[in-house]
Amino acid sequence: MKTKRIILSIVLIMVFTISWFAGSENTYHPEFSEHKANNGGAYAYPAAVGILSKSTDCLECHVNSGPWSDESNTIIDVIDADTKKSLKQSDGSFIIEVKRNQTKTVLTVIGRVSGDNTESLYRNAWIYVDPQTINTNSITKFTPGWECSLQLSSRIVGDKLDNYGGATITSQPMTIRPTSTAKNGELQLQVMLTKGITLKDDPYQGIIGNYFEKKVKLQVIE
Numbered sequence: 719m720k721t722k723r724i725i726l727s728i729v730l731i732m733v734f735t736i737s738w739f740a741g742s743e744n745t746y747h748p749e750f751s752e753h754k755a756n757n758g759g760a761y762a763y764p765a766a767v768g769i770l771s772k773s774t775d776c777l778e779c780h781v782n783s784g785p786w787s788d789e790s791n792t793i794i795d796v797i798d799a800d801t802k803k804s805l806k807q808s809d810g811s812f813i814i815e816v817k818r819n820q821t822k823t824v825l826t827v828i829g830r831v832s833g834d835n836t837e838s839l840y841r842n843a844w845i846y847v848d849p850q851t852i853n854t855n856s857i858t859k860f861t862p863g864w865e866c867s868l869q870l871s872s873r874i875v876g877d878k879l880d881n882y883g884g885a886t887i888t889s890q891p892m893t894i895r896p897t898s899t900a901k902n903g904e905l906q907l908q909v910m911l912t913k914g915i916t917l918k919d920d921p922y923q924g925i926i927g928n929y930f931e932k933k934v935k936l937q938v939i940e
Contacts, residue, residue: 772853776843776910777929784926785836786911792830793882794909794930799823799891802881811933812907816896818938823893828909829875832884837926840913842888845870846905846934861936863900867893896938905934 773779786792796805796812805812805824816822828842846869848861860866868890877889909932914925 774849774852775906775908775929775931776845779922780910780912780925780927780929781922782927782929784911784913784928786830786839786928789930791834791836792911792928792930793827793885793887794907794932795827796907796934797825797827797881799825802879811935813935813937814894815937815939816894818896818900818940819898821893821895823891825879825889825891826871826907827879827882827887827889828911829882829885829887830911832882834886837913839875839886839911841872841874843870843872843910843912845908846892847908848903848905861900861903861905863897864903864936865895865897867891894936896936900936900938902938903936905936907932907934 796814797803798805800823802825805814807813814822814824826844828844830836830839845859846866847859851859851862856862858866858869860869869892871890873888873890875886875888877887879885879887879889909930910927911930912925912927917924
């Protein structure tokens, strides 16, 4: 008798669950809506959208009208996790040099300088993209032959680094490794500084943000 009650309970739960999903309206990122070329077969939202979609940048779906457009007070840096030295070059790009089949960890640092008087940031989002992979079916969008522990992230501000005392930043590590097939490559570091909460069915509403893009060169050391 007890077994029958358990089976009946499971059946009722399954019926309720199926009915709830059948009557619910799917919300999804507009990159995967039915009017797109992918025929509406995939539903996703960041961070997955940064990998699955074939958009060239974040502005396909997000606004660039926030109060943080001035680069002079904006921090976008890639630093060596061990030495804490910036990998920025004189032209504003970054270069990451790694010995073949060895690993290197860098920190992606994003935010606003100390004493900034604009509206406070809430969350920073970023992704490293090899432009040559955007229109492919690759699920990494990172330079082929390179392994990467964290290609993209979305993080609430509040991290602390000695190099950036008083600044409003996020800082997160990424470890990469050039395999035996890796070649020198070039990435785009696409960054969004934001405040608010994006609505899944309308990412243009509920959030303000500013978009930035930096060049990151990958170099294999033999």
